[in-house]
Amino acid sequence: MTADASLQDPPALPPEFRPEGPLLHRNAAISEPAWVQRILISLALLFLLGFLLLPLISVFAEALRNGWVTYKDALFEPDAIAAIKLTLLVAALAVPLNLVFGIAAAWAITKFEFRGKSVLISLIDLPFSVSPVVAGVIYIMIFGRHGWAGPWLDENDIKIVFAVPGIVLATVFVTFPFVARELIPLMHEQGTDNEQAALTLGASGWKTFWHVTLPSIKWALLYGVLLCSARAMGEFGAVSVVSGHIRGQTNTMPLHVEILYNEYQFAGAFAVASILALFALITLALKSYLEWRHGDELAATRRH
Amino acid sequence: MNIQIRGIHKAFASFPALDGVNLDIESGELIALLGPSGSGKTTLLRTIAGLEFPDEGAILFGGEDIANRPVRERGVGFVFQHYALFKHMTVAENIAFGLNVRKDRPSKEAIRQRVNELLDLVQLSGLDKRYPTQLSGGQRQRVALARALAIEPKVLLLDEPFGALDAKVRKDLRRWLRELHDKTGYTTIFVTHDQEEALELADRVVVMNRGRIEQVGNNQQVYEQPATPFVFDFLGSVNILPGEVKNRELRFEGSDDVWDSESKETGLVDIYVRPHDLQLVEAAAPGLDAQVTLVQRAGAVIRISANLASSGERIELELSHLDTLARSRQPGDAIRVAPITFGLFPRAPHRQPKTLPDVVPNAPAESRERAR
Numbered sequence: 001m002t003a004d005a006s007l008q009d010p011p012a013l014p015p016e017f018r019p020e021g022p023l024l025h026r027n028a029a030i031s032e033p034a035w036v037q038r039i040l041i042s043l044a045l046l047f048l049l050g051f052l053l054l055p056l057i058s059v060f061a062e063a064l065r066n067g068w069v070t071y072k073d074a075l076f077e078p079d080a081i082a083a084i085k086l087t088l089l090v091a092a093l094a095v096p097l098n099l100v101f102g103i104a105a106a107w108a109i110t111k112f113e114f115r116g117k118s119v120l121i122s123l124i125d126l127p128f129s130v131s132p133v134v135a136g137v138i139y140i141m142i143f144g145r146h147g148w149a150g151p152w153l154d155e156n157d158i159k160i161v162f163a164v165p166g167i168v169l170a171t172v173f174v175t176f177p178f179v180a181r182e183l184i185p186l187m188h189e190q191g192t193d194n195e196q197a198a199l200t201l202g203a204s205g206w207k208t209f210w211h212v213t214l215p216s217i218k219w220a221l222l223y224g225v226l227l228c229s230a231r232a233m234g235e236f237g238a239v240s241v242v243s244g245h246i247r248g249q250t251n252t253m254p255l256h257v258e259i260l261y262n263e264y265q266f267a268g269a270f271a272v273a274s275i276l277a278l279f280a281l282i283t284l285a286l287k288s289y290l291e292w293r294h295g296d297e298l299a300a301t302r303r304h
Numbered sequence: 305m306n307i308q309i310r311g312i313h314k315a316f317a318s319f320p321a322l323d324g325v326n327l328d329i330e331s332g333e334l335i336a337l338l339g340p341s342g343s344g345k346t347t348l349l350r351t352i353a354g355l356e357f358p359d360e361g362a363i364l365f366g367g368e369d370i371a372n373r374p375v376r377e378r379g380v381g382f383v384f385q386h387y388a389l390f391k392h393m394t395v396a397e398n399i400a401f402g403l404n405v406r407k408d409r410p411s412k413e414a415i416r417q418r419v420n421e422l423l424d425l426v427q428l429s430g431l432d433k434r435y436p437t438q439l440s441g442g443q444r445q446r447v448a449l450a451r452a453l454a455i456e457p458k459v460l461l462l463d464e465p466f467g468a469l470d471a472k473v474r475k476d477l478r479r480w481l482r483e484l485h486d487k488t489g490y491t492t493i494f495v496t497h498d499q500e501e502a503l504e505l506a507d508r509v510v511v512m513n514r515g516r517i518e519q520v521g522n523n524q525q526v527y528e529q530p531a532t533p534f535v536f537d538f539l540g541s542v543n544i545l546p547g548e549v550k551n552r553e554l555r556f557e558g559s560d561d562v563w564d565s566e567s568k569e570t571g572l573v574d575i576y577v578r579p580h581d582l583q584l585v586e587a588a589a590p591g592l593d594a595q596v597t598l599v600q601r602a603g604a605v606i607r608i609s610a611n612l613a614s615s616g617e618r619i620e621l622e623l624s625h626l627d628t629l630a631r632s633r634q635p636g637d638a639i640r641v642a643p644i645t646f647g648l649f650p651r652a653p654h655r656q657p658k659t660l661p662d663v664v665p666n667a668p669a670e671s672r673e674r675a676r
Contacts, residue, residue: 005470006442006477007427193388196355199375200382201402201455211405215392 059277063270074271082248083256084275089164090239090252091232094171098228101172102179103221107213109180110187111195121184127176135173136241139166162244167252170238175228182224183217190216223290230283234276305366305458305491306331307352312361314347321347322358323515334485335493336506340538344515345495346463352493353461354378365458381452381490385464387444389436395447396432399423402455422450425484442473449481453488462494466501478505499539503527511535533649536576543582543619545575545612549648558614561590565648572651577643579607580622584629584639591642594619599633606630610639 031037064071074080105124109117127135141147143160153160160166194216198208214221236254243250245259253276260269307329314322322344329335337345350356352363354375363371370378389398399419403410410418423429426446436444445465452460465481466474482505485492496502502509503523511518511526511534519531530536533544546557554565556575567573585591593613600607608621608630621641623630633639 004427004476004480005472006440006446006474006480008440008442008473010438010440010443193384193386194390196375197382197384197388197390197451198401198405200353200355200380201405201451202376202379203401203405204376207405211401212390216390 056277059270060274062266063274065270066267070267071271074265074268075275077268079248079251080256080268080272083251083253083272086164086167086249086251087233087253087276090167090171091229093168094175094232095225095229097168097172098175098179099221099225101176102183102224102228105180106183106187109184110190111192124177124180127174132170132174132235132237132239133241136170136238139169139173139238139242143169161242162246162250164250166242167239167250170242171232171235174235174238175231178228178231179221179224182220182227186217186220187213219290219293223287226283226287226290230280230287233279307459307491308362308364308367309348309352310362310364312348312351312358312363314344314351314356314358320515322351325361325515325517327510327517327520329491329493331491332489333491334482334505334507336502336509337493337495337512338497338499338502338509338538339512340497342514343512345497345510345512347515348512349461349463349493349495352459353380353382355382379455379458381455381457381460383445383448383452383460383462383465385467387436387448389444389447389451391436393435394432395423395428395434395436395439398436398447399450399454401451406455418454422454425453425488426450427480440473441469442477445469445477449484453490457490460490460492462492464495464497466496466498474501481505503539511538513538528645530576530647533574533576533647533652536647536649541579541620543577543579545577545617545619546615546651547573547575547648549573554648556592558612559590559592563590563643567648569648569650573648574651575643576647576649577645579620581644581646582619582621582641583644584621584623584627585642586629587640589640589642591640594639594641596633596635596637596639598635601625606633608633608639610641613638 032040063074105120108114109121140161142149143153143166144150145154145161147161160169194212195208198212199205203211234254235252236258239252240255240258243252243255245251245255247256247259251259253272257269257273257276260266260272307327309325309327309329312322312325313320325344325348337348339345347356351358354370354373354377358371361371362369365378390401393401396419399422400415403415403418409415419432420429423432426449428443428446428450431439431443436447439447449462466477469477478501494505503526506523508520508522509526510520513534519526519535521529521531526535527539530539536542548555548557549565549567549570552565554563554573554575555561556563594610595613596608596610597618598607598609604625606623606625606627608623610619610621611617612619619641621630625631629639
């Protein structure tokens with residue numbers, strides 16, 4: 001009896017597709033002479049050093065210039081603590097909201113056909129193209145004292161502008177595209193076969209989403225959430241317009257840094273800035289880790 | 305579970321994907337839906353599954369109309385062309401999925417036992433902990449089948465089950481699927497555009513074209529007694545020659561010889577003859593004169609192309625290498641050709657091109673690619 005070909009294991013991958021990487025690293029045909037390579041690499045490194053690494057180091061150096069005690073005092077000052085708390089609160093509210101909106105938008109766009117789909121896709125990109133200051137001004141025009149909804153809000157004693165809700169709204173607006181943009185290409189590629197398979201096997205819509213759709217997008221989703229939270233914590237323009245800069249109440253960290261700096265309190269400004277930079281670095285590290293994981297998974301889903 | 309399909313209509317935008325389909329399927333049958341792209345075969349399968357809803361008509365599972373029931377209440381096992389395995393689950397988790405999402409979920413032990421039975425059935429014991437990306441195409445298709453069988457479906461539906469596989473794998477899997485069907489006895493419907501696959505695997509073949517059923521029959525019927533010119537042309541190659549029937553006598557155009565005709569056709573006809581139903585005859589015997597233009601030897605078959613002396617029309621012949629008259633033919637030789645069997649159809653107003661268009665020209669892309 002001959003072997004059944006439909007039972008055979010897949011063939012081993014050729015070397016260039018193995019996880020440990022290709023055997024040949026260099027391709028002489030598209031390489032430049034050694035001296036050109038060295039000059040180009042040095043230029044790139046100098047640029048990175050001068051424009052990215054030095055400023056980052058200087059933030060921490062400036063913050064600690066007057067010693068550890070001053071640094072600690074600047075950070076534990078009540079206004080600074082309020083700013084840090086507010087920033088984290090805003091991120092903690094804006095990111096979950098955008099997580100839900102982002103999944104819903106990506107789900108609608110990639111799994112269904114409907115009229116006006118291209119308009120929706122363009123709308124999702126709007127926050128990327130509109131200046132954040134404009135976004136802030138729009139909210140003032142809608143919810144401000146002289147805005148459309150202003151009188152009604154006044155009567156009912158609801159505060160949106162110059163308060164936490166306004167800051168959250170502005171942040172949600174600015175960070176809206178991150179999750180959706182990350183999910184749409186992936187979900188588009190995955191199609192609807194898996195969902196249909198789950199339905200034929202008797203799963204309800206919710207179980208299909210929970211057990212089939214969500215696991216297949218989880219890494220892209222985490223990646224989008226990280227980008228979204230980095231931006232949410234660092235957002236300046238839109239928040240600056242709607243916050244009103246009330247110290248200890250509506251000042252987020254970026255706004256607090258600016259105020260301290262304008263008042264020549266450099267130690268304080270750099271101390272808070274260093275914490276903001278630290279948050280960014282943590283996000284970046286997490287992102288790199290996920291990119292590494294997520295890259296593997298993406299490669300796995302593409303391998304048919 | 306016997307299935308009756310009654311007057312199904314289904315349109316995508318203005319394109320009629322299914323245009324009045326009636327079909328009876330007996331319990332335990334293995335049925336092939338065969339047709340070119342855009343013929344509606346996949347739409348019919350998806351309508352039976354509940355992944356599409358018909359605009360009109362009824363689908364009866366064991367006498368009960370389920371045309372408006374959602375897919376998850378129908379209890380159908382559906383195997384997708386590209387397997388649609390859940391990539392983040394192991395083979396065992398994939399197979400267990402249908403049992404795990406059930407309202408009356410069986411116990412863990414019962415599920416494990418059922419998964420092992422199914423793995424045995426599809427001959428993949430020992431691969432339960434692998435992920436789909438670690439499997440070959442043939443193995444994935446077997447897992448997809450096991451997953452569909454796990455819910456003990458009333459009917460098993462397969463959409464181009466061998467479409468994405470190598471020729472060798474395809475052949476072995478086909479044979480195995482036939483064995484599996486004979487062993488388990490599920491009513492099975494599969495879609496294919498490969499006539500060889502349909503004829504080899506199915507009990508009965510349903511030939512579809514432009515949203516309609518052209519013919520239903522066992523493989524012998526559809527191949528040897530095609531009901532329409534389309535079926536004749538789609539199931540293998542064919543020579544189409546002009547002729548005329550008078551008083552139950554058939555005369556080929558450009559020949560004085562007469563053949564008996566039992567067909568009820570009269571008047572001008574198109575005569576459909578398969579290349580292997582033509583034979584070479586001696587010069588004195590009844591037949592048509594032709595001149596050889598090309599001779600190809602492919603294994604045990606000699607293929608001869610020739611032009612008819614009367615009209616210059618090109619004909620194709622497939623002859624055995626044992627045929628003494630066929631041996632050592634050269635281009636330029638004069639031959640005499642006689643049909644052994646043939647089909648008669650009324651003369652078409654415009655002669656159709658001999659090769660079929662691959663895709664129905666105005667079929668919207670989404671009606672074929674919706675599942676991607």
